[in-house]
């Protein structure tokens with residue numbers, strides 16, 4: 001019997017899962033996607049995290065192509081399979097792109113001498129979809145799924161799921177599922193945590209990922225950008241490793257993220273001459289191992305790095321001010337002086353010094369002196385990762401509930417989408433073997 005599949009979250013992970021299913025003949029009528037945001041025709045620019053294609057739909061559209069970037073994938077399925085799954089995600093973005101010829105791939109090959117001995121440079125291909133094409137991609141993709149019969153429930157936030165009885169509670173209604181794909185991304189992190197507590201889901205240990213978003217005129221970094229557009233500088237110490245993260249150039253804007261009511265920072269780039277600002281921004285993220293309760297620790301640090309309901313901005317000698325968002329308003333941040341950095345260092349004790357050293361070392365290589373600013377904090381909340389069956393990302397206690405994307409362990413578009421496809425492949429295989437017990441086909 002074909003199973004009723006419900007996907008919570010129309011983000012990159014959920015949409016790739018649904019696409020894999022219908023591409024392979026799974027009846028779209030049996031798939032329902034529930035999302036608390038809007039469809040692509042009604043989604044507003046300020047709805048950064050919710051709606052069709054999720055955070056990925058309003059992102060910078062950079063599809064990284066390496067298993068060490070964007071969260072965990074090969075741990076579940078091995079290196080070769082992970083690369084093949086990522087290929088499928090990239091092909092989906094190309095397929096629904098209005099101008100696939102404009103997608104380009106940066107693929108740096110050699111570490112430049114001038115960053116040594118201060119940094120290593122992690123090199124991997126990145127597909128640049130172009131953030132201003134994402135809306136059109138979302139619309140075309142949505143239409144494809146609608147045409148295949150997939151049902152969507154928009155503006156519908158799920159707040160309760162009864163795993164033991166396979167039901168989603170929506171107001172007074174109980175919505176039954178046979179298989180549930182849980183793909184709520186970062187904007188659903190509270191809900192994921194609530195379910196984890198309620199059902200006492202076993203978890204895997206996690207590290208802390210916290211730091212700042214660095215912003216400076218692009219000219220200082222041009223020699224590196226020419227080699228690697230989305231460069232990933234890294235430094236490694238005993239229990240702390242640092243990396244530059246999600247670099248944006250040319251028309252680079254810092255974005256405000258709100259999680260748990262606190263302000264944190266991220267960045268994105270726009271395409272089109274009218275958006276160019278000759279700025280570069282990127283995260284400087286520390287991965288800290290060995291903190292007992294990493295999730296609580298990060299939340300606590302972030303909540304202490306707020307002034308008047310917003311995050312902090314520091315530029316030496318107030319040389320720079322917070323920049324403009326792509327919509328033309330000032331990025332929300334309270335400007336602080338160097339004395340305040342002592343408090344920041346206390347809150348992040350003993351780790352802030354690694355960020356200060358990282359910036360000092362960058363200054364030796366790129367020579368920007370005081371001409372930069374940092375937005376504090378940037379954080380990747382790695383909520384406790386539920387323990388899943390590595391074959392199909394299902395909860396060990398509830399085998400018909402699959403966690404995927406940022407709700408599981410991903411931190412980027414390609415890996416999130418790949419996890420969705422991985423689960424869909426297993427469901428297709430299950431369905432085939434149930435329908436035709438003698439027929440086993442491997443994907």
Ligand SMILES: Cc1cc2nc3c(=O)[nH]c(=O)nc-3n(C[C@H](O)[C@H](O)[C@H](O)COP(=O)(O)OP(=O)(O)OC[C@H]3O[C@@H](n4cnc5c(N)ncnc54)[C@H](O)[C@@H]3O)c2cc1C
Nearest residue numbers: 009011012013036050054055056158185188405406412413
């Ligand atoms: C500004 C910004 C720029 C980024 N740039 C890049 C980039 O260039 N490259 C990259 O690889 N990654 C980037 N990312 C990260 C990337 O967007 C995410 O890793 C990716 O979208 C995660 O996919 P997902 O499907 O797991 O979650 P999402 O894409 O976030 O989708 C989750 C969906 O679930 C819905 N949802 C949440 N809770 C509920 C609920 N309770 N009930 C119903 N629906 C719910 C949301 O509305 C959302 O549509 C960026 C993120 C941001 C915020």
